[in-house]
Amino acid sequence: MKSRLLTATVALCVCFSVVSITGAASAPASTSDWPQWRGPDRNGASQERGLLKQWPAGGPKLLWQVNDLGDGYSTPAVVGTRIYLMSNRGMENEFVQALSTKDGTPIWTTRVGNVGNPNQNPPYAKARSTPTVDGNLIYALGSDGDLACLETKSGKIRWQKNIRKEFGGQPGEWAYAESPLVDGDVLVVTPGGAQATLAALNKKTGAVIWKSAVPGGDAAGYASAVVMQGGGRKQYVQLLSKGMVGVDAKTGEFLWRNKEVAKGPAQYFTPVARGEYVYGGALGVGGVLVRVKSDGNTVAAEQVYFTRGLPNGIGGAVVFGEHIYGTEAGKKLVAAEFATGKVKWQADTIGWASVAYADGNLYLHGMNGEVALAEATPEGYREKGRFTPPAPPKKKQVGPFAEGAFAYPVIANGRLYIRDLGTLWAYDIKAGR
Numbered sequence: 163m164k165s166r167l168l169t170a171t172v173a174l175c176v177c178f179s180v181v182s183i184t185g186a187a188s189a190p191a192s193t194s195d196w197p198q199w200r201g202p203d204r205n206g207a208s209q210e211r212g213l214l215k216q217w218p219a220g221g222p223k224l225l226w227q228v229n230d231l232g233d234g235y236s237t238p239a240v241v242g243t244r245i246y247l248m249s250n251r252g253m254e255n256e257f258v259q260a261l262s263t264k265d266g267t268p269i270w271t272t273r274v275g276n277v278g279n280p281n282q283n284p285p286y287a288k289a290r291s292t293p294t295v296d297g298n299l300i301y302a303l304g305s306d307g308d309l310a311c312l313e314t315k316s317g318k319i320r321w322q323k324n325i326r327k328e329f330g331g332q333p334g335e336w337a338y339a340e341s342p343l344v345d346g347d348v349l350v351v352t353p354g355g356a357q358a359t360l361a362a363l364n365k366k367t368g369a370v371i372w373k374s375a376v377p378g379g380d381a382a383g384y385a386s387a388v389v390m391q392g393g394g395r396k397q398y399v400q401l402l403s404k405g406m407v408g409v410d411a412k413t414g415e416f417l418w419r420n421k422e423v424a425k426g427p428a429q430y431f432t433p434v435a436r437g438e439y440v441y442g443g444a445l446g447v448g449g450v451l452v453r454v455k456s457d458g459n460t461v462a463a464e465q466v467y468f469t470r471g472l473p474n475g476i477g478g479a480v481v482f483g484e485h486i487y488g489t490e491a492g493k494k495l496v497a498a499e500f501a502t503g504k505v506k507w508q509a510d511t512i513g514w515a516s517v518a519y520a521d522g523n524l525y526l527h528g529m530n531g532e533v534a535l536a537e538a539t540p541e542g543y544r545e546k547g548r549f550t551p552p553a554p555p556k557k558k559q560v561g562p563f564a565e566g567a568f569a570y571p572v573i574a575n576g577r578l579y580i581r582d583l584g585t586l587w588a589y590d591i592k593a594g595r
Contacts, residue, residue: 196240196574199292199341199386200432201518206480208520208573214593215523217535217547222578223590227552228266231584232257234289238581240574241295244269244314247581248289248302253280256289256304258312263575266586270317275308275324278337284563290339290384296365301349305337309351311368321368325351329358329373332381334403334428339384343398345411350398354382360400360409374414380404383429390435392454393417393461399433399440406433406442408454408463418463422450430476434486436500439466443474446491451503469503472496477516478570480524482538487524489514495526497540509543511536516570525573527580529566555583 193202193209200206214222232249239246243263250256254276260269280287293302299320300312307326312319325331326338331353343350349365356379362371380402387400389411396411405421423431426445434441442450449472453464472486473479473496479488486500493513497506512528519525519538523546526534531554537544557565569581576592 194575195242196238196572197295198239198344199237199294200478200570201573204343204386204388204432205434206478206518206570207482208518210573210576211521212593213521213523213573213576214535214591215521215546217549221533221547221549221589224552225577225588225590226265227585227587228261229555229585231259231261231586232289233584235568235583236289236581237292237570238572238579238586239293239295240572240579241314245579245586246293246295246300246314247586248291248293248304249584250277250289253277253287256306256308258293258300258302258310258317260314260317261586263577263588266588272310272312272317272319274302274310274319274322275304276306278304278306278326278333279335282336284560286558286563286565287337290337292341294342294344296344299365301342301344301365303338303340303342303351305339307331307333307338307353309342309368311365323368325353325361329353329361330355331358332379334381334383336384338382340382341386343387343389345389345398348411350387352382352387352400352402354402355379359402360387360398360414362414372414374409374416376402376407376409376416378404380407385430385432388433388435390433390438390440390454392438392440393456395461397454397461399435401429401431401433401442403429406440406450406452408440408461417461418454420450420452420463420465422465422468426474431474432478434479434481436481439501441486441500443472443479443488445474445476447474448472448490449474449486449498449503451500467503471505471508472498472503475514476568477514477527477529480517480519480538482519483540485540487519487538488517495536495543499540506540507542511543511545512548514566516568518571518573520573525571525578527567527569527571529568531567531582533571533580551580551582551585551587553585555585557583
């Protein structure tokens, strides 16, 4: 079983992570924008209302489709009238690009570096990270560790550094896949390794604020850091190669570790935080809930449960109300109580899928390319529509390892954006028009 899971994991080696409930970025221009990885609050949720509750046969209205955007698995960020994403052409040109929301027309393109670990196995080396938009600036991390701050208007680079070289960074087999976290004036990234497992930088200049040398010198995983409050201390929580850890947000001091989440064959799961509780997923195994509480002058992570079959897949999960929704290794969509881990239902849908939430519904982008809408309810699986985007790109297959449609769905300003390699589709999902 473990061998089969490892094979499947290698075949799906991408940059995807599960959501954080309290992971924060600076306030976007509009609550309907999608300015970073997993949306306005890094929790996979849009605050939009008035969206279609049921899709017509064949799916919602297709507004436009653009091709040849460059290769990659990066999920778009959308702010105002622009779309931002990362792509690559070959192994020596990984870039950030801005597109018009009107029709997908390119506005600017800026190279940030090379593609990382080009000889990875399977050989699907590509751009993976989602840019983080913060006011008039964008923060992007290339797969080889090239971290850049760019102007949203022009794509001009304000400052740049390589976290692999500067911090002795240690990425995993499939290179860097993290989407940078902006928290106030701080930019948080995960170089990995013994010198600076996590690092906090001044977002305006790139100057180092602190370096956190986590015991064990974990390699970076493929998740993205989130913010939480636990045990009276603000902290950044991240999934690394040897477990989920928390470090003090002000100083970088190592606070705690949970090892259960490292039992899976790879670490993709961005932690899901709610209050003093944080959920992590062991890929192909199950889910862990930890309570972060005071312990003298520091904090401790008390494990509440570790349950097999809970959401843990590459495609992430969302929390709505008191329940968590996401896919697991059996490729089923699962609904479970967040506080107890009790499974409410499992359903065979479109297989392994990335998940987002808006206006009472779950948006699923299957790795097989299908897109589905389902009601976010613990009462059972209630599908509200399904379609396959037209003229999808061809996928590669090297031996048993096939590519999939890995980018997450994005809901912004009444639209649903779906990316698959070099293709991007925009759909109208606003009700009453």
